[in-house]
Amino acid sequence: MSLEIPVPAHVLQEAHETIEHLARRHDVSPKDLVAAMQSPNETFLTVSMIAEILAVNRRTVGRYREENLLDAIDINPSNSGRAQWRFPKSSLEAFLDRMRNRRDRPKAPVYTPVILERQRKAREKSSRRRKRSKHSHLV
Numbered sequence: 196m197s198l199e200i201p202v203p204a205h206v207l208q209e210a211h212e213t214i215e216h217l218a219r220r221h222d223v224s225p226k227d228l229v230a231a232m233q234s235p236n237e238t239f240l241t242v243s244m245i246a247e248i249l250a251v252n253r254r255t256v257g258r259y260r261e262e263n264l265l266d267a268i269d270i271n272p273s274n275s276g277r278a279q280w281r282f283p284k285s286s287l288e289a290f291l292d293r294m295r296n297r298r299d300r301p302k303a304p305v306y307t308p309v310i311l312e313r314q315r316k317a318r319e320k321s322s323r324r325r326k327r328s329k330h331s332h333l334v
Contacts, residue, residue, distance in 0.1 A: 216272050231283075239268075239281040248287065265290050 218225040231237060245265070246253045257280075259265045266286035271279040 213272060217268065220272065221268065238284040240284055240287060241282075242280055245282055245287060259290070
């Protein structure tokens with residue numbers, strides 16, 4: 196036997212408006228959003244939790260969200276307050292899979308002849324300085 200607590204009409208209206216707002220903002224249907232929220236298997240993580248798992252700074256997690264590398268939902272959609280992001284665990288798992296399987300990793304920098312020449316000259320200068328300083332006490 197479950198006890199049903201009546202929900203005031205204004206609370207239901209506000210919840211409905213919030214769901215519609217979030218659905219428009221994230222370009223999903225309200226029905227899909229509600230289904231995702233009711234999914235018993237979906238776990239949502241905070242920015243701090245993601246940062247700890249990835250061993251990165253919280254700002255890095257925010258940058259991943261801004262670059263759409265991680266999906267997130269702002270659970271505080273009002274313009275007056277600070278955003279409170281929640282990340283589906285499935286989004287983190289997909290992110291980790293993409294990072295493991297990346298084929299377009301940046302390659303080692305290409306050293307042009309100009310760069311190689313500058314590095315050679317810098318090494319020569321430093322070795323001349325070391326040679327001079329070794330025997331400076333004899334002068």
